[in-house]
Amino acid sequence: MNFKICILFFIALASPASSIEDDEEVTLKLLTSYNVDYNSAIKDEYSRIIVEDRTDEISVKIGILATYFRVFKKLVAWGVEENGFEHLYPSPEYDFDINIGSECKKGLEICLDTIISNISEIQPWILQDNIDLDELAMKKIIDDQRLGMEISASQILCYLTNSRIKAFEHIPYCSYRIQPPGTKLFTWTGKTFSKHNLIDEFVGKSFECATESFCPDPCCSGIPSVVRSSSKYAPLCKMNSCQKASTCIVKHFENDDLSKLRLNQFNVNCGCEEPGTIYRPDIGRCVHHNPCTKQSLCRDFGQECVNTASGYKCVCQLGYFRNGSNSCAPLKFSAPVYHGFALSEEMDEL
Incomplete structure (x- = not known):
């Protein structure tokens, strides 16, 4: 009897660990599956959306999410120092949201609808009209109640941006952001929009707005050196080890692996100003190329x-x-005229 109890006790102890391992395996398998024929499926879906003349509808959904994440990743606090994740995702990483990941695997439109639905449950303002987007109000309505879900969503949207899905090339509402003190505050239009406003909101270079909204900036672009070297920013800007910080580059086609993005394993490159040189990441400097x-x-x-x-x-x-x-x-040579062997008088006498 005691032997049976021991066996049952052992099984009870072993089960949770096995379950954790299974969850990790399922997550890894799901993350890896994004790199297998997923981009082509999304591109095919977006081609159908273009034929159906529904590109504006999709753009608005991406634009709403982009506005939310531009503000969210700047203000939301995580970790001991309460830093946003403008430059790196939180480490150690939050558990990947399996529901968001699985739904987004079904297609682009389902992915956008699922993310908006999940966020609107806790942040209903994103589908409301006439909300002033000032920093104080945002801090009141954004919290970390479901940080894991929101970070997972941001990572998937960053992956789609880096994969250069056409729907993310130019998106609306890019001018909506936290404004400097003393400037006119934007009024959020929520789900109400017009084609005229939509076109006017296409600002910036291709994929620039989506990259800023959904992806971290490990290069810490635009941050003064004195701020970058401060105790708060130094850990967040550690990936920018370029001799000249302004030359730091994050190329999209080298950062389109979802499983690597989650772990902050970015491929960061450094541009070189001298002609004939190239950056060597293994030694951290520019060398003759x-x-x-x-x-x-x-x-x-x-x-x-x-x-x-x-x-x-x-x-x-x-x-x-x-x-x-x-x-x-090709060089051309004229053939020499051949007269045979030269004969001498001595040779004639022989």
Whole structure:
């Protein structure tokens, strides 16, 4: 009897750990699945939305979420120092919201509707009209009640932005944000909009608004060096180790893995000002670069690439010369006339 009790006790202890491992495995499998044929499915869906002439409807949904997350990630507090996640996601990371993740796997429109529905349950103002977007009001209505859900949603939307889903290229309401003190406050239009306002709200470069709204900025762009080196910002800006901080770059096509985004495993690059140099992330500095390793350079007939101090130069290969049309042509040699062996008088006598 005691032996049975021991076995049952052992099973009871083992079950929670097994359940945790199963949850982690399910989450990892779900995150990884976003990188398998998901982008093409979303692009196909958006092509149908274009044919159905519903792009404005989708843009408004993304614009509402973008406005929310621009303000939310700046103001919401997490951790001991109560920092926002403008520059890095909270670490250690919050549990990934399986419901949001699973619904977003079904398609773009379902994803947007699910996120808006979840957020509007705790933040009903996002679907209300005539709300003043001032910092004090936002701090009152944004809390961390469901921070895990909101961060998961932000990460998925950042992933879609970095994957260059066309719907995120130009979105409305980009001018709605926390305004500096003393400036005119914006009045949020909620779900009410007109085509005229929608077009006027397309501001910034391609995907710029969506990137700012949904993705962290590990380069800490636009932050003065004195602020970046402060005790509050230093841990958040640690990924910008460039010799010149302003050259820090986060390329979208190198940061489109959802599982890596969640862990703040960003691919950060540093631009180099000197010609003929390239940034080496392994040593953290700019080094001389041989552009001739690119197979696309100097591909014209008879050419070859030569590395120079400031870049590269296309020169003609051995046996070719640059003609009047600035292309490489083969050298032509006239054949010598052959008369046989030369004979001498001495040889005639033999």
